[in-house]
Amino acid sequence: MEKPENTLSGTYPNRPLVAVGAVVFKEEKVLLVLRGKPPAENRWSIPGGSVKLGETLQEAAEREIMEETGLTIQAGDPVYTFDVIKRDQKGKILFHYVIVDLEADYVSGELRPGDDAIDVCWASPRDVKTLKVSAATHKLLKQCYSSGWL
Numbered sequence: 239m240e241k242p243e244n245t246l247s248g249t250y251p252n253r254p255l256v257a258v259g260a261v262v263f264k265e266e267k268v269l270l271v272l273r274g275k276p277p278a279e280n281r282w283s284i285p286g287g288s289v290k291l292g293e294t295l296q297e298a299a300e301r302e303i304m305e306e307t308g309l310t311i312q313a314g315d316p317v318y319t320f321d322v323i324k325r326d327q328k329g330k331i332l333f334h335y336v337i338v339d340l341e342a343d344y345v346s347g348e349l350r351p352g353d354d355a356i357d358v359c360w361a362s363p364r365d366v367k368t369l370k371v372s373a374a375t376h377k378l379l380k381q382c383y384s385s386g387w388l
Contacts, residue, residue: 248288249276254321254334259286260299260342261318261378262311267360268379269344270371271306274356277324277333283372284339285355299340306355309347313340318378339378 248255261284262269271285287302289295296313303311318339326332351358361369363386366379 248333248335250330250332251334254336256289257287257335257337258289258295258299258302258313259284259337259339260303260311260313261339261382262303262309262342262344264344264360267362268366269303269307269309270359270361270366270369270375271351271355272357272359273354273372275354277322277335278372278374280356280370281372281375282359282361282366282369283375284378285358286337286339287353288335295338295340299342302353303342304347305353306351307347307358308350308352310345311342312345313342315341317341317382320374320377322374337374 269285270282272282273279285303285306286299287306289298295316299313300311303309316338320337322333322335322337323331324333349358
């Protein structure tokens with residue numbers, strides 16, 4: 239019998255994993271994290287992470303944003319959904335996430351990177367144009383908010 243794949247770390251899953259992101263704005267700037275781990279390692283992106291068994295999307299987003307940024311948010315409705323599928327050199331699925339980004343309101347807290355975030359910032363549209371931002375984050379901001387974000 240073949241050994242079960244590792245689904246806890248997200249690598250070599252035996253099924254797609256559900257993850258969330260929280261799109262948070264404050265003073266016309268968007269909350270971004272610099273990822274410290276694959277699949278978006280060394281890219282700025284919307285903060286978030288995996289949904290735990292028994293969590294709603296909103297609960298997962300609120301927990302993940304606290305862990306990654308130190309901020310308290312109130313998560314709302316989904317605004318964007320996409321897949322992240324990465325294969326290794328042999329063609330085997332290395333990562334497969336279905337990511338649901340939710341709109342969220344900033345409630346309180348001071349920025350501090352945590353969990354797998356190397357850094358965290360409030361980014362203006364000008365910042366987004368100069369930072370090494372993930373393709374999915376660019377697409378989300380352009381499609382859901384305005385062309386000024388690209």
